[in-house]
Amino acid sequence: MLQSFILVDEFMTTRSATSSEPSHAVRTEDMQGKEFLPDEIMKDLGFRIYTSSNMKEISFIIPKVDAVLLSVGPEQVTDWRIRLLAQRSLPIFWWCDTQTFPSNECKMDAGIDGLIGPTMSPLEIHCALILGVNHYFQRTEWHQEREQLLSKLEERKWVDQAKRILCEIKGISEAEAYDFLRKQAMNERKRMVDVATSIVKVYQILQDQNKGGRKR
Numbered sequence: 658m659l660q661s662f663i664l665v666d667e668f669m670t671t672r673s674a675t676s677s678e679p680s681h682a683v684r685t686e687d688m689q690g691k692e693f694l695p696d697e698i699m700k701d702l703g704f705r706i707y708t709s710s711n712m713k714e715i716s717f718i719i720p721k722v723d724a725v726l727l728s729v730g731p732e733q734v735t736d737w738r739i740r741l742l743a744q745r746s747l748p749i750f751w752w753c754d755t756q757t758f759p760s761n762e763c764k765m766d767a768g769i770d771g772l773i774g775p776t777m778s779p780l781e782i783h784c785a786l787i788l789g790v791n792h793y794f795q796r797t798e799w800h801q802e803r804e805q806l807l808s809k810l811e812e813r814k815w816v817d818q819a820k821r822i823l824c825e826i827k828g829i830s831e832a833e834a835y836d837f838l839r840k841q842a843m844n845e846r847k848r849m850v851d852v853a854t855s856i857v858k859v860y861q862i863l864q865d866q867n868k869g870g871r872k873r
Contacts, residue, residue, distance in 0.1 A: 661721065663707045
């Protein structure tokens with residue numbers, strides 16, 4: 658379960674200046690302004706919070722945390738998500754309040770795993786975090802499956818090209834070309850795609866050399 662967050666809060670100064678002033682968004686039973694301070698709310702719930710908006714600092718902090726909490730405007734979410742995921746893959750949550758979400762019109766980044774905000778109860782926040790983590794794992798699994806599928810398709814392209822080349826050069830059938838690639842891979846203790854790639858690249862080099870020779 659999540660125990661620590663890195664908080665990227667670009668509204669910290671603004672909230673600090675206004676946290677003592679009542680707002681329509683403030684709950685009557687909670688007039689201390691903590692709803693404007695995501696770090697305080699999360700700390701009250703027992704989470705460790707590391708706050709920074711400097712990528713150099715974040716690179717040192719991010720190995721220590723379990724998730725990311727973005728307190729930034731909607732237009733900045735995508736940029737921050739890309740930069741943070743380049744450092745490490747983690748669940749990413751967006752803090753939603755009157756500072757980060759000033760209007761009703763917003764196209765939220767599809768890579769966000771969940772939303773939490775100051776008007777949510779502790780139980781609601783914990784439920785949102787659980788759902789967000791599940792979403793993160795599902796999204797990560799889908800991404801891995803997609804990458805594996807793309808990799809297999811790319812490998813298939815190399816093998817198909819190599820088969821066509823072997824059919825042309827050796828005058829054999831596709832089945833025989835496939836058997837040749839398989840046996841060659843076994844003999845060289847390589848993957849079939851590696852053997853196929855070598856054949857295609859050597860063939861392309863010879864083709865380019867022949868074209869160059871004709872031009873002369």
